[in-house]
Amino acid sequence: MFFTVALYTSLVIFSLGLIYKISSWFRYSLGIETESISTPARILAALGGIVQTVFSRKVFTLLRVFVLDVLLQVKVLKQDSLKWAMHMCIYYGFILLLLMHGLDAIVTSSLFPEYYPTLNPFLFLRDFFGVLVLVGVGIAVYRRFVLKVPRLRTSPMDLYAIIILAVIIFSGFLLEGTKITSYSKFQEMVDEYTIAADEQELTSLESYWVAKFGVVSPEIKGPFDAQTLAAGKEAHELSCSQCHSRPQWGFAGYATSVITRPFAITLDQINAQSIFWYIHFLACMIGLAYLPFSKLFHIFTTPLSLLANSVMDKETSLPANVATRQLLELDACMHCGTCSVQCRVGVVFETLRNLNILPSEKIPSIKALVAGKKLTPEEIRTIQEGLHLCTNCYRCTVVCPAGINLQELWLAVREALLARHQPEFFVLSPLSLYRGLMKDSLDIEKEHYPDPVELALKNIYPNGIPLHMLDSNIPLVPTDNGLSGKMYKSAQASTFSHCFRCVTCTNACPVVRNYAVPGEVVGLLPHQLMHAAGMGLWDLVFSSRMLWDCLGCYQCQEACPQGVCVADIIYELKNIAVTRAKEKLMKQEKT
């Protein structure tokens, strides 16, 4: 009764979870373009795409990917053989255990009519598969907690997966071990299966089982004489041996029984095997019910992502299907951390401490975003910064063992976030080059393309507008000691004291030379920037577009006869401007 209720409950939760998760791939949307496509249209498009693919030559690609990437996981092997060994152990150990042992009534019995869990090879294989899983779990623990790979983050979900697997396997071995030593289990079996009821025969059978099968009897203890054992063996062969191989074949359970042997009688009295059975069974049921919501869901989603990505691309696939695939991909991430370990800007996390810089940590944030979870302005700001602090080198996508096109995910979410009009300052850096190159394929209206830069600048200008557009003059009251003050005493800033106002820096600047009246476009010119900063007239400095129109070409610095590090100082001013703007934003967030 308990068994049936628990099984069906967890099956129902599992199925509902599955439906909920799968439906989210069609309900939610990532980009701006696909928001308008309805869920039924998305489902139809997906079905159409699947049918079309299956009846085309692409089916061979699917087959190849299924064998190489899903079954053999060649992608993982190429990256890291230890990780591959870990995953193969867990994956195959668990799947085979599930089929042979978990579903034995359905699978194994119908394939092998003579199946008995206590008979070889099943007895041996069950333990073998279990040990495989444990070895895999052991490697996982070693990788995550001993090796200390930089920027490989372990989330509560990773811990859950490791723990649930370990609990299932360990409780299984304990169950097996206590069963081996259990005297009451032995008695139960004797009552049920022995044909002979002769007292002496039973004693010799018990002696035989104590000697050879690890049973711990409260009364009978070895050593036994050869005659008793021979008689026991005879009875054993008559009643037991058809269904019982020696428990030593179940080597892990047997090893457990050796350890628990000193307490075997007590364990039997408190019915420990039943306790372990409940733990084992409940852990399996929890694992099953929670599977669609846990990291282990990737058993289904990762192969799907690998297969979908092998036959789809952004250019030729329907936008509806690309959107659906991208949502599936969010679930296909198993948080293995490969992308974060290999990310080309991953090390920046060490200084900025924004977790969203790491690709693997962006995924949960994006999941929260698409699910419409209420996020604070601060959370959105950090997600946005993480998404922009990316050189678009596609390495994450190339290395992802789940075949997720991470880079495309970032691009889609970036634009969707920018459309929320929260300023992002990294758009003022050369990282924007890629956005500029991709602008025709961006998922936005053309007229909104420059908005993010303008918004970032607006937040940097102290009055919200650039100097050349201000109606009134900014009061010339220094706010501090400027470049000679404590705050800005960098090596480059100190060179400013050599300036003798020759304006050579400005004359050398190609940006200045590009305009007939440069001041009307860029605000302060390079030499004016230096002087304003030198005097601590920060509002003047930060109102100048010149800071952000500076190419960093070093013509000014090269030309300066006095060795003032003009370009270096401009870089420093940009940093200060951003820091100030960010502080202002954070203050606003708090109120």
Added chain:
Amino acid sequence: MKYTLLRCCTTPIVLQQYEWSTNAVLDKLGIDLVDVEEFGCCGYPLRNINFKAYVISSARNLALSERENLDLLTVCNCCFGTMRHIERLLQEDEAIRKEVNNTLEKEGLRYEGDIRPKHLLQVLYDDLGIDAISKQIVHTFKNLNIATHYGCRILRPSKLINFDKPYSPSKFDELVEVTGARSVDWLKKLECCGSPLWGVNEELSLDLTESKLKHAKKSGADFLCVACSYCQIQFDHVQKILVSRRGPEHQLPSILYPQLLGLSLGIDSETLGLHMNQIPLKDIELYLLDKAASQS
């Protein structure tokens, strides 16, 4: 000669031909390259926003190259300028070096300053030498006029970079001329390509690019030649956009230096990825002669 190769983040996606041609040319010239898988962003694009992020990114690459005990080769001026800057900074500022090493220690890395970052042009000109290259030339160009574009960070700030004379450089010109091409003199030769503002202030970026193209073309150049990923993206990808917006008047295709040299070394155009340039380069092979034919 052996170096670690720091690929610029832009090359794997939009400029693969730069990697291919560099590999092919250096292989031909007997220079070994070691791929360090962990190499990351040089830090350049982060400098506008956060200095510390810029420093740690660059320092990590230096430390990785030091782990291999090899000088680090870059193919991008911006990477190069950045790596030089941080190399110097870590040499001079002990406090920053300590802080950086504390962070790097977490992944078992350290930078002591035993290796140097080097630009491709520097390796070819200073380490290998024009003579060694010239011995390997099998085809030379005839009647080919090249507008050599140095790019900013291979020259400036000269106190830091110290590769060539900042106002009258000649090393890149000599490297171009070793192929038989003529490196023409042109106004704005030493100015910025405009790339740093692409995606930020595009009209200004295009203005600067257009003006460079105009003057290069005026001087009779058939092609631009560059040795920097950002410059090439600007003169190839962005120039394509420029032409579509402002007309083809100043259109001038740009070739990467290893592509130019590679043709002279007898490497086929497929390997050099000539077909991957956005503005077609096909004509350039018409200028090629056998060395023997050109001497007779």
